[in-house]
Amino acid sequence: MPRTVISRRVAVVAASVALATAATACAGPQGDNAASASGAGGKAGAPQKGGTLQILNRQPQTDFDPARLYTSGGGNVPSLVFRTLTTRNRENGAAGTKVVPDLATDLGKPSKDATVWTYTLKDGLKYEDGTAITSADIKYGIERSFAAELSGGAPYLRDWLIGGADYQGPYKDKKGLDSIEVPDAKTIVFHLNKPEGEFPYLATQTQTTPVPKAKDTGAKYEEHPVSSGPYKVVKNENDGEKLLLERNPHWDAKTDEERKAYPDKIEVNSGLDPAVINQRLSASAGTDAAAVTTDNNLGPAELAKVAGDKKLADRVGTGHFGYTNYLAFNPKVKPFDDPKVRQAIAYAVDRSSVINAAGGSSLALPATTNLPPQKSFGYVKYDHFPAGESGNAAKAKELLKEAGHEKGLTITLTHSNAKDRETSPEIATALQDALKKAGITLELKGLEENDYNDTIHSVKKQPGFFLAHWGADWPSGGPFLAPLFDGRQIVKDGANFNYAQFDDASVNKEIDEINKLTDLDAAAARWGALDKKIGEQALTVPLFHPVYKRLYGKDVKNIVISDWTGVLDVSQVAVK
Numbered sequence: 001m002p003r004t005v006i007s008r009r010v011a012v013v014a015a016s017v018a019l020a021t022a023a024t025a026c027a028g029p030q031g032d033n034a035a036s037a038s039g040a041g042g043k044a045g046a047p048q049k050g051g052t053l054q055i056l057n058r059q060p061q062t063d064f065d066p067a068r069l070y071t072s073g074g075g076n077v078p079s080l081v082f083r084t085l086t087t088r089n090r091e092n093g094a095a096g097t098k099v100v101p102d103l104a105t106d107l108g109k110p111s112k113d114a115t116v117w118t119y120t121l122k123d124g125l126k127y128e129d130g131t132a133i134t135s136a137d138i139k140y141g142i143e144r145s146f147a148a149e150l151s152g153g154a155p156y157l158r159d160w161l162i163g164g165a166d167y168q169g170p171y172k173d174k175k176g177l178d179s180i181e182v183p184d185a186k187t188i189v190f191h192l193n194k195p196e197g198e199f200p201y202l203a204t205q206t207q208t209t210p211v212p213k214a215k216d217t218g219a220k221y222e223e224h225p226v227s228s229g230p231y232k233v234v235k236n237e238n239d240g241e242k243l244l245l246e247r248n249p250h251w252d253a254k255t256d257e258e259r260k261a262y263p264d265k266i267e268v269n270s271g272l273d274p275a276v277i278n279q280r281l282s283a284s285a286g287t288d289a290a291a292v293t294t295d296n297n298l299g300p301a302e303l304a305k306v307a308g309d310k311k312l313a314d315r316v317g318t319g320h321f322g323y324t325n326y327l328a329f330n331p332k333v334k335p336f337d338d339p340k341v342r343q344a345i346a347y348a349v350d351r352s353s354v355i356n357a358a359g360g361s362s363l364a365l366p367a368t369t370n371l372p373p374q375k376s377f378g379y380v381k382y383d384h385f386p387a388g389e390s391g392n393a394a395k396a397k398e399l400l401k402e403a404g405h406e407k408g409l410t411i412t413l414t415h416s417n418a419k420d421r422e423t424s425p426e427i428a429t430a431l432q433d434a435l436k437k438a439g440i441t442l443e444l445k446g447l448e449e450n451d452y453n454d455t456i457h458s459v460k461k462q463p464g465f466f467l468a469h470w471g472a473d474w475p476s477g478g479p480f481l482a483p484l485f486d487g488r489q490i491v492k493d494g495a496n497f498n499y500a501q502f503d504d505a506s507v508n509k510e511i512d513e514i515n516k517l518t519d520l521d522a523a524a525a526r527w528g529a530l531d532k533k534i535g536e537q538a539l540t541v542p543l544f545h546p547v548y549k550r551l552y553g554k555d556v557k558n559i560v561i562s563d564w565t566g567v568l569d570v571s572q573v574a575v576k
Helices: 008-012 135-144 156-160 218-223 274-283 286-290 300-307 339-348 351-357 393-402 425-436 449-456 478-485 505-515 520-535
Strands: 052-056 086-088 099-101 116-120 180-184 187-191 231-237 242-247 265-269 316-319 323-329 364-366 409-416 440-447 465-471 540-546 548-551 557-559
Touching (some): 135 187, 274 548, 339 425, 339 540, 351 425, 440 449, 465 478, 478 505, 478 520
Parallel strands (some): 052 265, 409 440, 409 465
Antiparallel strands (some): 086 099, 180 187, 231 242, 242 265
16 A cells, blocks of 8 residues: 555455455465365356356445556456456465466566566457457556556556656646656566565556557546457446446457356446345346455454354355554654563553454454565564563563553554444444553544544654554555655655654565565565564554455355465356
8 A cells, every 4th residue: 555545446446345445465365165276266167157146245346547546446347347467366375465467478477677577468368349459558558657647556667767756647648657667568667766576566556557548538548448358348438337248259268368258248236235235146136146255354253153154155266365454653753662561561451352352353463564474475473572462561560660660651542433344433442441551541532534544644744653454555565664764765745654653674674685686586585684673672562363254146256365365266167
């Protein structure tokens, strides 16, 4: 979740997600007959083409334009229409965290210093009208994402491309970006202002979707974007509240190893009440038998009901996402400038009570690291301030005494009043009870969601102690650790996510060194080691990683839930 977009990723996953939103970290589908390791979950029988898939969601699929979308927006509905240079591997669990070619023949060829990346397009790529997709279309699609009227997408290309910071898009600058070259119809070359070994991940962003210049209608493009994927938009009502997708007759499965495209039609109905969605999926009556949701979780009460019904339990998909909920400190505010105070709080936290407040162990896993527990992130297990399951009040009191607070300490915890089980009053109350045992009086300050976001993301208004969360834009330590701990990403006049305002030259240098690596496994190991090093500073107190539980209809087959998105992959499901 980049620094320039307040909770954009969170709205996708955590609100679903947020959950983070959206779920993708940890170990993939577990203990779940619906989503087996083979990806053959769902109703028995081989998946077949045909039928209509229903998608029942809470959040409308707004801004259905590749320039404006965030990669995981809409629970991967966009990937049915928009193909990109690379994409995620459409497999269950950890296998799904790998990046694979999509429109391109490979993951890109880097220069020696990873500042130039060259891609070659596959043969036979066509739009829904049968015209050929060219590298110039990808260049134009990227360039239009820089236009102010099409803002909202991920900002990485603006940050990484030479000249990107000043470019205003093709509507104002007809010349285009010199840092994107198209020497021929099948080749595109990117020139970056610094080494970026993870460019193949960035190439999964919807901004690399080809857009034919002659068909660009600016802000109205979302009403009928030109499809490069297996489905085309037939109807878009109320800004994505209702979408009707039908087959793109010119999509060729021979050029697309990732999308199965089993259903003939896909209907997306959004703006629905969460309880209604789960009721409809549970009953699976009529067309709801062929329905799924990509953004609505089962809550504790619903899970209890499902657990007592084997047929329902067999229709629950489990997902994990690269996401961590944590306590954030602002060391610029006393007494949090004292490491011993921060350490004392870390020891005092009762994670078992926090997890109960977050919905129980089925919906939350205890966290002691900033990085989610996935191999792709480079996860290294550590617990610098072991509090056990219920907190270590004695150790916390000892540290408080050393910090000059022998008689205890009174501090304020800022949280959101939203009932999202992430920054909610329930979690704040659980923390209040635990810290009291260590002699810490916690005064709670609840804010309405918009006020909460404005407050914690402002360097000028940021409190000293508050509940926070973070989800990565792709399954790697880079988009997780850099926005939170790279001192050069502190934003003093905008949305700041480096809450600790942490600026350590050695950490900044290591981030740069890791970014030079094009060996993603080697980079992952370095990210894990860096996380462990940062963790010693007690700049955060990791609390839990969310788990996502979602029902699907009784006629749905081929359930695939990767650790990249954590949600059911609609490009894989069949309804016949």
